[in-house]
Amino acid sequence: MDKNDNPIAFLDSGVGGISVLNEALKIMPNENYIFFGDSVNAPYGTRTTEEVRALTEKNVEFLLERGSKAIVIACNTATSAAADYLRNKYKQVPIIGVEPALKPAALNNKGGKVLVMATPMTLKERKFNKLMQQYQEVAQIIPVPCGGLMEFVEQGILDGSELEEFLYSMLTEDIRTQTGAIVLGCTHYPFIKDTITKVIGYPIEIYDGGMGTAKQLQRTLERSKLLRKSDSIGQVEVINTLDSERMITLSEKLLMKE
Numbered sequence: 001m002d003k004n005d006n007p008i009a010f011l012d013s014g015v016g017g018i019s020v021l022n023e024a025l026k027i028m029p030n031e032n033y034i035f036f037g038d039s040v041n042a043p044y045g046t047r048t049t050e051e052v053r054a055l056t057e058k059n060v061e062f063l064l065e066r067g068s069k070a071i072v073i074a075c076n077t078a079t080s081a082a083a084d085y086l087r088n089k090y091k092q093v094p095i096i097g098v099e100p101a102l103k104p105a106a107l108n109n110k111g112g113k114v115l116v117m118a119t120p121m122t123l124k125e126r127k128f129n130k131l132m133q134q135y136q137e138v139a140q141i142i143p144v145p146c147g148g149l150m151e152f153v154e155q156g157i158l159d160g161s162e163l164e165e166f167l168y169s170m171l172t173e174d175i176r177t178q179t180g181a182i183v184l185g186c187t188h189y190p191f192i193k194d195t196i197t198k199v200i201g202y203p204i205e206i207y208d209g210g211m212g213t214a215k216q217l218q219r220t221l222e223r224s225k226l227l228r229k230s231d232s233i234g235q236v237e238v239i240n241t242l243d244s245e246r247m248i249t250l251s252e253k254l255l256m257k258e
């Protein structure tokens with residue numbers, strides 16, 4: 001077997017990172033993938049930085065043992081806590097992270113209001129605050145910590161009144177009015193994009209970093225001469241630490257979601 005047939009590993013605290021994998025599948029369907037969800041330890045976003053770093057390191061070790069040729073940390077929280085540290089420690093494979101798509105949202109909404117929905121930890125970390133500083137002259141950036149929101153996606157709840165009520169409690173009237181754009185700073189949230197739009201109550205631009213990350217992965221693989229040579233459709237293996245039938249079924253459902 002050609003070493004470029006080895007899988008690209010995507011990892012997240014749960015099923016959210018599948019939203020990033022779905023974008024990679026669109027542009028590189030011939031690659032082999034492993035999706036690793038750590039649902040047993042989810043959520044990461046309300047843990048300490050040290051805990052998230054240790055969990056992510058353990059998951060990366062496991063994925064390297066499985067022969068992964070590249071790692072995508074498809075989790076904003078884990079990227080903030082661990083990406084730099086892991087890139088320093090494991091130089092043998094490319095490690096790609098995600099970040100909130102604040103740049104296009106701010107540049108397309110100059111002087112307007114831009115909400116950033118993410119976990120409390122992502123919004124507290126230095127990485128996001130540096131990014132926010134860069135664009136706060138361009139647009140009015142409002143961080144909206146969404147502790148408790150990823151749990152809906154982990155339960156497979158992507159719409160309905162319970163989720164809407166929860167979103168209303170975060171996207172209060174004050175926050176909702178006259179917003180130009182929303183940045184989804186957590187990889188679970190693209191799956192509830194339609195419900196977020198419904199709660200906002202008017203058409204709004206929603207940005208997520210999934211396609212940007214997929215393209216960065218493609219460029220990195222190309223540069224490192226790691227792209228798979230075969231044109232045949234690749235395999236996707238799903239692993240979840242919760243190891244329940246429910247999580248695998250949910251992951252497969254999300255993998256098919258547009």
Ligand code: DGL
Nearest residue numbers: 013044045076077186187
């Ligand atoms: N999917 C994750 C992110 O992008 C985090 C959810 C969590 O574990 O709190 O931040």
